[in-house]
Amino acid sequence: MTGVQTCALPIYTASAVTATITVDPQVGETFAPAPADAAPALTAQQAWANYTQVDTSYSDSAIPSNVTVQLGLLTLPLGPEGPGGAKAYTAQNQLVYGYSWHNCPASRNPNMQTLPPNPCIEWNFLDASTGRQIDETWQQAAGS
Numbered sequence: 649m650t651g652v653q654t655c656a657l658p659i660y661t662a663s664a665v666t667a668t669i670t671v672d673p674q675v676g677e678t679f680a681p682a683p684a685d686a687a688p689a690l691t692a693q694q695a696w697a698n699y700t701q702v703d704t705s706y707s708d709s710a711i712p713s714n715v716t717v718q719l720g721l722l723t724l725p726l727g728p729e730g731p732g733g734a735k736a737y738t739a740q741n742q743l744v745y746g747y748s749w750h751n752c753p754a755s756r757n758p759n760m761q762t763l764p765p766n767p768c769i770e771w772n773f774l775d776a777s778t779g780r781q782i783d784e785t786w787q788q789a790a791g792s
Contacts, residue, residue, distance in 0.1 A: 662692040662745055665720030671771055671787050679746050679773070680721045688776030692717045692745045698779025699772075711747070718746045722773050724783055739773075739782050747772040752786065 668680040690698070696717075697709040711717060722744040726736040752768035769789050773782045 662717040662719045665718045665746070669720075672785060675725055677724045677783070677785070678722070679718070679744075679771075680723070680741070682720050682743055686719065686743055688719060688743055688745070690776060690779055692719070692747075695745050695774045695776060695779035696747065699774050699781055703781070712749070715747050715749045718748070719776065720744065720746060722746070722782060724773075742782065743776045744773045744782060745776055747774065750789070 665679055665681045668678055671677040671679055688695075693711060696711045700706040700709045706712075720743075721741045722739045723741055724738040726738055748769050748771050750768065751770040767789050768786045770784070770786045772784045774780065775782055
């Protein structure tokens with residue numbers, strides 16, 4: 649095949665979430681261990697590549713080297729409890745890849761000089777079957 653180029657993306661293995669992470673205690677967002685027999689339809693790299701076709705702010709479909717990937721179950725309630733304690737969810741124990749890296753949103757406070765190094769963890773949760781984004785959020789890193 650003359651003139652055909654192939655580009656193989658690096659193989660990226662996601663680690664399993666080992667303990668429940670409370671991503672946002674204000675809304676009850678958690679990232680919990682998946683069952684040992686969880687079998688995602690996509691690899692972490694395939695899910696990320698699908699996502700970068702939608703979010704074109706990424707110039708490369710490879711997972712960035714500063715990103716950590718974990719496989720787990722995301723629960724994200726929609727809002728406060730309804731009548732009779734009913735709850736609605738954006739995701740409830742949904743199998744996802746959680747991509748995380750150290751980053752804080754920029755402060756709009758003119759009195760804020762600078763943030764300490766890496767005080768926040770940014771999360772991007774992608775459906776492990778489709779690569780569709782479920783949530784992108786951040787949390788305060790422990791000890792900051």
